[in-house]
Amino acid sequence: DWTAPSKPILIGDDCWIGANVSILKGVEIGNGCIVAAGSVVTSGKFADNSLIAGNPAKFVKELKS
Secondary structure, X not given: OOOOOOOOOEEOOOOEEOOOOEEOOOOEEOOXXXXXXXXXXXXXXXXXXXEEEEOOEEEEEEXXX
16 A cells, blocks of 8 residues: 555745745644745644744744734
8 A cells, every 4th residue: 555644734824935945744834924945844833923944944933913
C-alpha cells in the first residue's frame, strides 16, 4: 500500500508568504499573518495577525491590526 497519510494546509485571508517558504502538511495559518522569507513551517496552528519566522518557523510576535 503506497498511500501516505495527508493533512490539509489551511492559510487564512490577507496573509503574506515570503519567498522560498516551505509549509508542510497539517499547518494552519490564521488571517492576516506574515511568514518571513526562507521560513520552514513544519507544524502548528498560528493565530490571526502573527509574524512567523525561522527554521523551524516559530511565532515571533502579534501584529497590530
